[in-house]
Amino acid sequence: MKSTADNPEKNQWKRSPCPIACTLDLLGDKWTLIVVRDLLMGRSTYSDFQNGPENIPTNILAERLKRLEHAEVLTREQYQQRPPRYSYHLTPKGKDLAPILKAMARWSNDYLPYTVKV
Amino acid sequence: MKSTADNPEKNQWKRSPCPIACTLDLLGDKWTLIVVRDLLMGRSTYSDFQNGPENIPTNILAERLKRLEHAEVLTREQYQQRPPRYSYHLTPKGKDLAPILKAMARWSNDYLPYTVKV
DNA sequence: TCAGTAACTTTAAAAATGAAAGTTTGTTAA
DNA sequence: TTAACAAACTTTCATTTTTAAAGTTACTGA
Numbered sequence: 001m002k003s004t005a006d007n008p009e010k011n012q013w014k015r016s017p018c019p020i021a022c023t024l025d026l027l028g029d030k031w032t033l034i035v036v037r038d039l040l041m042g043r044s045t046y047s048d049f050q051n052g053p054e055n056i057p058t059n060i061l062a063e064r065l066k067r068l069e070h071a072e073v074l075t076r077e078q079y080q081q082r083p084p085r086y087s088y089h090l091t092p093k094g095k096d097l098a099p100i101l102k103a104m105a106r107w108s109n110d111y112l113p114y115t116v117k118v
Numbered sequence: 119m120k121s122t123a124d125n126p127e128k129n130q131w132k133r134s135p136c137p138i139a140c141t142l143d144l145l146g147d148k149w150t151l152i153v154v155r156d157l158l159m160g161r162s163t164y165s166d167f168q169n170g171p172e173n174i175p176t177n178i179l180a181e182r183l184k185r186l187e188h189a190e191v192l193t194r195e196q197y198q199q200r201p202p203r204y205s206y207h208l209t210p211k212g213k214d215l216a217p218i219l220k221a222m223a224r225w226s227n228d229y230l231p232y233t234v235k236v
Numbered sequence: 237t238c239a240g241t242a243a244c245t246t247t248a249a250a251a252a253t254g255a256a257a258g259t260t261t262g263t264t265a266a
Numbered sequence: 267t268t269a270a271c272a273a274a275c276t277t278t279c280a281t282t283t284t285t286a287a288a289g290t291t292a293c294t295g296a
């Protein structure tokens with residue numbers, strides 16, 4: 001029988017209690033941190049994200065926004081009634097992802113050629 | 119006609135020249151940084167990685183090791199002739215991924231419940 | 237010679253991704 | 267008053283990736 005501490009159903013983690021693994025359970029894919037990057041840059045609407053240089057597929061974008069909202073990394077708010085318009089904003093939890101992105105940008109600038117310097 | 123600067127074939131990047139996007143092109147999935155974490159912890163053999171708490175599928179592990187070797191994040195060396203045995207080690211480029219993992223661990227400890235503190 | 241181990245490779249099913257078209261709600265120009 | 271346009275999605279379906287499981291190769295030690 002599985003102990004509670006080892007059971008991902010009862011806890012938050014899917015693979016192991018390792019903090020790296022837990023972060024990757026939520027953010028470990030090609031698109032999620034692109035959306036966070038855009039939010040950190042001040043972009044806030046669905047079409048802002050959709051029109052980014054990476055051309056995120058719209059169904060992926062919608063799914064990621066829902067996932068991040070559920071994880072309380074961002075909030076969705078209607079800023080206009082008619083026509084209905086929504087904006088997305090980072091929570092403190094979401095803003096605190098900045099050091100991860102900073103470290104990635106730094107590493108990329110140091111080691112990957114043809115990368116835009118930041 | 120596509121300009122050279124915008125052509126991912128000629129450059130290293132697949133989606134955009136953004137350093138975040140470039141990093142995610144290489145590392146943006148659920149398993150790659152788990153392998154890097156293990157390497158940073160001093161694990162070095164295929165079975166070391168395979169026996170980690172996350173139970174990485176063996177074909178995924180083999181593919182990731184090849185990809186990281188190709189990207190010069192790690193090296194593979196035969197440390198014994200017979201039976202043939204191999205070990206993997208981070209290059210300076212690989213070791214410099216540590217700040218990214220540190221930032222992830224920090225964020226996880228700050229915001230994700232049931233995570234092991236580091 | 238037989239079981240066991242490291243380091244993979246192969247296979248087939250399941251899940252995720254990606255490209256494209258479609259939907260809903262409203263605005264604005266003709 | 268109708269047609270075109272836009273934001274913010276949803277749906278569909280083909281392709282790609284992931285996963286679990288079994289298989290392979292090279293060798294050791296009993």
